[in-house]
Amino acid sequence: MARRFLITGGSSGIGAATAIQISRSEKEAKFALVGRNLERLQQVAQDCIKEGQNVEAFTIVKDFSARNSGVEVINEAVSKLGGKSTQP
């Protein structure tokens, strides 16, 4: 079963690099990539799919400075990824 990853700051820098590295190392993975810039999120999602073997990558556009954004991101991620995982 694919491990599921919620990656904040997923549109650039450390978050994007982490997502791509996980894509390469996991047999199957599902990502929810969070940031404000949809175009960059979509590019990272494509890179993850290209670099991995069985990768699904979803984007969540959210500004964490907005009220309730954290809860909204968790709810959207659970919906897109298909549930919570207890693995670290």
Ligand SMILES: NC(=O)c1ccc[n+]([C@@H]2O[C@H](COP(=O)([O-])OP(=O)(O)OC[C@H]3O[C@@H](n4cnc5c(N)ncnc54)[C@H](OP(=O)(O)O)[C@@H]3O)[C@@H](O)[C@H]2O)c1
């Ligand atoms: N790079 C390093 O060597 C290093 C070392 C130690 C610590 N850090 C710290 O690690 C963090 C990430 O560094 P980085 O180099 O990866 O930075 P970065 O390339 O600027 O990435 C920041 C990420 O956070 C997202 N983000 C910023 N403000 C946001 C907001 N209000 N709501 C939602 N997403 C937001 C950005 O996405 P959008 O622009 O799409 O919103 C982007 O994906 C920073 O806090 C940095 O200080 C970095």
